Amino acid sequence: MLALSAVVTLAVVGCGVLPKKDAASPAASSAPAATASTARSLAETRSTMTENLKVEVVGLNRVKGKHLIAQIRLSNTGTEKHLSWAGEMGDHTRPLGEINWASGIGVLDARARTWLLPYQPVGSPCLCSGRDRDGLGPFIDPGQSITVYAVLPAPSGNPATTVVVTPVGPPMLNVPISDEALAGDFPDPDAEPVTPVTRRLILSSEYLDKSEETADDGKDLQVNLSADVLFAVDKATLTPKAKSVMDRTAQLIDASPATTVTVAGHADSSGNNAINDPLSLRRAQAVQHALSALLSRDGVRFQTEGYGSRRPLYSNDSDEGKRRNRRVTVTFPKPQPATREPAATTTAGATGLTGITKADGQPIAMEVTGLRRLPGGLGLLTYKITNEGSAKSWFRDLHHAQDWEAYKYQAATNVRMTDVAARRQYLPGRLEVPTDDGVDFYCACTDVSGVRISTEKFAPGQTREFWNLFALPDTADTLQVKIGPFRDLHVSIQ
Incomplete structure (x- = not known):
């Protein structure tokens, strides 16, 4: 175990942190002053499928210069009882029996074009929190929070910030990495045989x-x-x-x-x-x-x-x-990227970045909320889909990818970006997952299958945010974006 000195103390029952239990430790007999519900949020997102599931990064610490400990607070901000977290936070590229863990918490090593996930020890899905492990339980009650953790490789180059990814919502950008120690004992990946889990x-x-x-x-x-x-x-x-x-x-x-x-x-x-x-x-x-x-x-x-x-x-x-x-x-x-001067771009909410279509007779609206340039030539597109009708509707046009793209499961793949001047079209990124028979490819975008199949079901007035990772041309400032059946939009890169 990694014995780490206090910076942030997160030791509520079920928070995923494993404090030492000795007679001299005040935490062994009473709750600490700083809890998972009061720790400062470094970044946050919302679940696409479950709008009342709030996801916050409350700790991101580099250990020994090569490992990363991520602490994620999950909160039920609604009135729904027994909000499930376990299946949603699992890595959906793994076998179904391993998804009831926080195995989907990871970081995007953008420059290395690698998706880094928790280490996998022998006999366990991951070095991370699991359902019914550490006193967690499978549900979060209204107004309550739990904090889960994951131990994974640190991104290359010792960056000051990184992109934190989870299976439930859009990636969280520019999350600061601390090299300071933190409270609690976490599994030490150097103390036992572990396998790094990466997705190219x-x-x-x-x-x-x-x-x-x-x-x-x-x-x-x-x-x-x-x-x-x-x-x-x-x-x-x-x-x-x-x-x-x-x-x-x-x-x-x-x-x-x-x-x-x-x-x-x-x-x-x-x-x-x-x-x-x-x-x-x-x-x-x-x-x-x-x-x-x-x-x-x-x-x-x-x-x-x-x-x-x-x-x-x-x-x-x-x-x-x-x-x-x-x-x-x-x-x-690959060629080195062209040198480019920063250019002014329109804001994410600029006029005209919207579209409308129909599904099940209901008006379905779309709004682009951002096209952001990331390190390593990557781009993150985010957009909202809203049912503006008076009845529920299934909107399934986001996953109608062409069969030759061969993604493993249904996802928001029916999205294209075009550099009109260069006559070049960009497709959603793919995560390469090794298998016994070769490789499978999963979309680097919002998943709409498996435990997330109801992502495509919208109640009247309901809004969900979707995302896709793309390559971005080095010199373009504006791209033509086509999302499902909606009209073409000209979107500036932030």
């Missing part, structure tokens, strides 16, 4: 003519060039249309620190290996030769491969998935 964040965008799409993991840029644009059917000779695609890709390589570039050809599931393997290799070689001639700098080596149909990005069950799987993938270290 993949940010995708595509050129509007669908000639290429890119995936950026913060380290490498993977440019998937459409074989349908580059080549005629069953051919490996570049078409005239390929020239502009090759030019753009060569410029990206020139702007990167790349010394080695990998070029890999891929096919869809049509045909057989005897046809697909040599064709995919010849196509990769054709792209490599074209790029070599276009680069303006020396010292770049190429590696070419042909994988046939063995490495699909998307399901081959749809024509769109097959089209995207017919590709040549060029991978290299």
